[in-house]
Amino acid sequence: MLIIRNDQLKAFSRIKLNKFEEKMYVHAKKHFSDEFYGLESKNLIEVSSKAIEKGKLYGFHTQKHVFYFLSLMFLLGSDFDSDVQLPWVYNYLTDQSVSSVDQRMENTWRAAIVFISRIAGDQLEFIRPVFYKLYKFNTQNLLHLTEDNFEKEINCFLLELYPEKYNYQMGGGNSALIKYGLNISEKYNVESSHGKAVIIVLMFVFGSGFYSDPLFYKISNVLNSGTLDENNRINKLLKQIRKYLEAVLITGECKDGF
Numbered sequence: 001m002l003i004i005r006n007d008q009l010k011a012f013s014r015i016k017l018n019k020f021e022e023k024m025y026v027h028a029k030k031h032f033s034d035e036f037y038g039l040e041s042k043n044l045i046e047v048s049s050k051a052i053e054k055g056k057l058y059g060f061h062t063q064k065h066v067f068y069f070l071s072l073m074f075l076l077g078s079d080f081d082s083d084v085q086l087p088w089v090y091n092y093l094t095d096q097s098v099s100s101v102d103q104r105m106e107n108t109w110r111a112a113i114v115f116i117s118r119i120a121g122d123q124l125e126f127i128r129p130v131f132y133k134l135y136k137f138n139t140q141n142l143l144h145l146t147e148d149n150f151e152k153e154i155n156c157f158l159l160e161l162y163p164e165k166y167n168y169q170m171g172g173g174n175s176a177l178i179k180y181g182l183n184i185s186e187k188y189n190v191e192s193s194h195g196k197a198v199i200i201v202l203m204f205v206f207g208s209g210f211y212s213d214p215l216f217y218k219i220s221n222v223l224n225s226g227t228l229d230e231n232n233r234i235n236k237l238l239k240q241i242r243k244y245l246e247a248v249l250i251t252g253e254c255k256d257g258f
Contacts, residue, residue, distance in 0.1 A: 051070035064102075078215055084208050089111070134161070157197065178200055188224075194234075219240050
């Protein structure tokens with residue numbers, strides 16, 4: 001999840017839809033070089049292409065629509081429209097009581113800004129401590145998890161890690177996240193309780209689709225590695241997350257976004 005400043009949004013809006021994907025990389029490197037730490041040209045093009053294709057599914061075809069849809073992907077994750085933590089997004093995008101496509105997008109955008117303000121703070125004061133906690137995250141803290149106490153303990157851990165988001169989502173969003181995280185863990189052959197917890201924690205912070213998000217392509221490469229056992233995949237996964245967070249925290253990117 002990345003915060004985009006108003007001047008960056010205006011810069012995005014000047015991009016022409018023609019050959020949008022190719023032009024996005026050059027433009028993004030110029031205006032958003034800090035935010036795109038480690039993001040290669042092909043990955044940024046993939047994100048842009050995904051915004052265009054997914055936008056079409058909701059009737060968003062114009063440059064303005066793609067601009068906002070892409071911005072929401074950076075704000076909430078590439079799969080924000082299907083994130084189990086954000087059921088309200090899909091409701092806004094498909095609201096048949098609103099006939100205007102422009103109005104549906106505007107309603108979605110406004111709701112997203114309110115959501116981010118609530119969970120991250122107007123000055124991002126809530127998210128910075130979360131990133132520091134996650135950077136120092138030690139799986140040893142999760143080794144006590146068992147099948148019997150998993151749901152209770154993971155809820156307590158999420159609350160301690162990111163109370164603003166946990167309390168805002170309350171029971172429904174958090175329960176859906178945990179259930180989805182367990183399903184994805186099974187898909188990627190993550191069987192240990194602490195391994196499942198790591199998957200859920202990363203979904204909680206970076207979006208429930210982080211494991212296949214082109215914005216975090218190095219992470220998905222780790223999870224899809226067939227040559228590593230579970231323990232090595234989880235450790236390497238956390239190593240990649242720490243590299244990302246290290247760039248965010250040390251370069252001071254959190255002054256303006258994350």
